[in-house]
Amino acid sequence: MSTTMRDVALRAGVSINTVSRVVNNYGEITEATRQRVMTAISELHFRPNTLARSLVSGKSLSVALIIPQITDPFFPDVALGIESIARQHGYSVFQCNTEDNAQQEMGYIDALAAKQIDGIIICGSRMDTEQLSKVSALHPLVIVGRSPQHNAAVISICHESGLFEITSHLIRLGHRVVGHVGCSVGSGVERTEGYRRALREHDVAVDERRVVFTSRGAIDDAREAARRLLIQSPEVTAVSCFNDLVAIGVMQACADLGRRVPDDVAVVGFDDIALASLVTPALTTMHVPRFHLGEMLMDLLLRVIADEGIHEEHLYVESELRGRDSCGARRSVAWSPAARENKERKSNGDPAAAAPLEP
Amino acid sequence: MSTTMRDVALRAGVSINTVSRVVNNYGEITEATRQRVMTAISELHFRPNTLARSLVSGKSLSVALIIPQITDPFFPDVALGIESIARQHGYSVFQCNTEDNAQQEMGYIDALAAKQIDGIIICGSRMDTEQLSKVSALHPLVIVGRSPQHNAAVISICHESGLFEITSHLIRLGHRVVGHVGCSVGSGVERTEGYRRALREHDVAVDERRVVFTSRGAIDDAREAARRLLIQSPEVTAVSCFNDLVAIGVMQACADLGRRVPDDVAVVGFDDIALASLVTPALTTMHVPRFHLGEMLMDLLLRVIADEGIHEEHLYVESELRGRDSCGARRSVAWSPAARENKERKSNGDPAAAAPLEP
DNA sequence: TTGTACGCGTTATCAT
DNA sequence: ATGATAACGCGTACAA
Numbered sequence: 001m002s003t004t005m006r007d008v009a010l011r012a013g014v015s016i017n018t019v020s021r022v023v024n025n026y027g028e029i030t031e032a033t034r035q036r037v038m039t040a041i042s043e044l045h046f047r048p049n050t051l052a053r054s055l056v057s058g059k060s061l062s063v064a065l066i067i068p069q070i071t072d073p074f075f076p077d078v079a080l081g082i083e084s085i086a087r088q089h090g091y092s093v094f095q096c097n098t099e100d101n102a103q104q105e106m107g108y109i110d111a112l113a114a115k116q117i118d119g120i121i122i123c124g125s126r127m128d129t130e131q132l133s134k135v136s137a138l139h140p141l142v143i144v145g146r147s148p149q150h151n152a153a154v155i156s157i158c159h160e161s162g163l164f165e166i167t168s169h170l171i172r173l174g175h176r177v178v179g180h181v182g183c184s185v186g187s188g189v190e191r192t193e194g195y196r197r198a199l200r201e202h203d204v205a206v207d208e209r210r211v212v213f214t215s216r217g218a219i220d221d222a223r224e225a226a227r228r229l230l231i232q233s234p235e236v237t238a239v240s241c242f243n244d245l246v247a248i249g250v251m252q253a254c255a256d257l258g259r260r261v262p263d264d265v266a267v268v269g270f271d272d273i274a275l276a277s278l279v280t281p282a283l284t285t286m287h288v289p290r291f292h293l294g295e296m297l298m299d300l301l302l303r304v305i306a307d308e309g310i311h312e313e314h315l316y317v318e319s320e321l322r323g324r325d326s327c328g329a330r331r332s333v334a335w336s337p338a339a340r341e342n343k344e345r346k347s348n349g350d351p352a353a354a355a356p357l358e359p
Numbered sequence: 360m361s362t363t364m365r366d367v368a369l370r371a372g373v374s375i376n377t378v379s380r381v382v383n384n385y386g387e388i389t390e391a392t393r394q395r396v397m398t399a400i401s402e403l404h405f406r407p408n409t410l411a412r413s414l415v416s417g418k419s420l421s422v423a424l425i426i427p428q429i430t431d432p433f434f435p436d437v438a439l440g441i442e443s444i445a446r447q448h449g450y451s452v453f454q455c456n457t458e459d460n461a462q463q464e465m466g467y468i469d470a471l472a473a474k475q476i477d478g479i480i481i482c483g484s485r486m487d488t489e490q491l492s493k494v495s496a497l498h499p500l501v502i503v504g505r506s507p508q509h510n511a512a513v514i515s516i517c518h519e520s521g522l523f524e525i526t527s528h529l530i531r532l533g534h535r536v537v538g539h540v541g542c543s544v545g546s547g548v549e550r551t552e553g554y555r556r557a558l559r560e561h562d563v564a565v566d567e568r569r570v571v572f573t574s575r576g577a578i579d580d581a582r583e584a585a586r587r588l589l590i591q592s593p594e595v596t597a598v599s600c601f602n603d604l605v606a607i608g609v610m611q612a613c614a615d616l617g618r619r620v621p622d623d624v625a626v627v628g629f630d631d632i633a634l635a636s637l638v639t640p641a642l643t644t645m646h647v648p649r650f651h652l653g654e655m656l657m658d659l660l661l662r663v664i665a666d667e668g669i670h671e672e673h674l675y676v677e678s679e680l681r682g683r684d685s686c687g688a689r690r691s692v693a694w695s696p697a698a699r700e701n702k703e704r705k706s707n708g709d710p711a712a713a714a715p716l717e718p
Numbered sequence: 719t720t721g722t723a724c725g726c727g728t729t730a731t732c733a734t
Numbered sequence: 735a736t737g738a739t740a741a742c743g744c745g746t747a748c749a750a
Binding site: 002047048049050051052054055060062065070071073075076077079080083092093094095096097110111112113114115116219248274275278279280 | 361406407408409410411413414419421424429430432434435436438439442451452453454455456469470471472473474475578607633634637638639
Binding site: 373374375376377380386387388389392411413414415416417 | 735736737738739741742743744
């Protein structure tokens, strides 16, 4: 067992209380005794027992980060931002992967409550709105990326408007038959809705046969789903996707079927994970500032913890179009004069790279 | 504040002790009182306070995972394996990113000790051998990927023999001028040594001007380093790398300098992160079973925790050659008849894919 | 300025 | 079979 305040007190010839005072810089002490205590502390390598401290204070100085899949490259960046702010404030972070399983997510929340966690951050929850409300009523909680009203603190990525923007981008490039590979869980619903709105607002027909879904947003699933889409609706000239991983699956499906990207099919993603700029062709996508999102999440959680009681607050992180090569030139189209010029440049970059669209 | 055993005891009309008994299935109790307590527990939603429990038991049921960079795709897989086993045994995992900083690493260890952590897993430590020994003497510790003797429990990736194997693979393909982009920290030293041994054992001259280093094993650094290498030693026809990220940096540098991969320069990586099979050309690399490594680490840590006292044990995880496209055909070389055949196939796959080499 | 005593929520030893 | 009671290590009114 490690050394306790008792040991230090004995060694320094003072009471336990005095030790506590110097450890916490509280009350008044003679410089002499403070020194005696200090040396005793360092001689014995004393570290206050956080457990005992937490037991009396009621604060454990630890929070939990619940994510569906740490292996999805989206989350590590967020996790790093969270940990960075947490560290600065003396908080530790429990890592909780739910493996996309709502059951496991609830199991974690239960276990964490028993651990006297001070707060919880949930990214990409697999629970429903009602469950989240309940959790929010019981624990300081910050969630990311769901609809606004949870009587909770939430930071949203602009899913709907993001997919609206990038799908609009495809339409402006001249595409009239735009498919979509979505995700049936989490933020997938909102993102797909943005796709639909873009088509509607630009008077492009929405045909639900050109919309397919993956259940996990993983590359392999997407490859299969995209294969179905491209075979059933070979007329699509562009595909907007739930996220970058899905987009990469779509590009693989294109390769499988002998369709060239971007010449035959333009593909766009979402999130701008590192992978997006490394695949060939480099993926046009919406950049989401993930590290910063993590920082915002932890900052907000600290405020929620400080306020006792329900803390309703809703923030947004803006995403930003990153034009690359995967939706480069469009085949000649009467509609857009720009398309002609683009054709000359072949797939040498997306026009948006030069002139980003306004939101 | 949450409900305590006291509350339950009051409600059920029994003593606190009795509640403790039913919660922990210990001692003998009448079925009647057990039921009374059980209903009180569920009515009040009682969860035992882990902090208090830990304070008396001396075990916190939580461990820490220390890694240099969660954003390096190598680590999330390991983390997932660790968490998977940890969960099964009721342990929680603290996430600790050191940002490649030994100082921060030590800071974490200090803080964790105060948190009464039951054990620590360190991947890719930035501390030196002596510091690690000290830590190992103080806490149940498992480390990964350093030299055998730390009077600690360690699981090693076969760095040296892995790079030996893959570099040998390049030589067998006919390459006689093989460069190397290494990493100056962590396991980089051993890996580079494997590269050197491969050259020596195959009677290929080792020329240190063809060896350059990155300080972090990141893509951008590697791109710069490789640029230097390719300009200073344009005669190299193959490059073996510290890891996949570095290999990708090397491929980028090749693109920058107009050298084609694999036609002009063959490139091989290490680790087989998801990215490796997604870049173009797909990267030939050594596959490291990361999830399984994570499982082994946590299993071992549990044994270390069970044994009190120093636990010396040394396990290995084998890596395995994954032949892909990045070191495909070799230009005609008198030495190897196979090279000729390969030439016909162009870069349609690495020979190793069909016939993996024996270790 | 310093020490005493009690409580945080639980487990465990000893009575009853 | 159940109930007092004393730890576990620390914070903090309150007393000295």
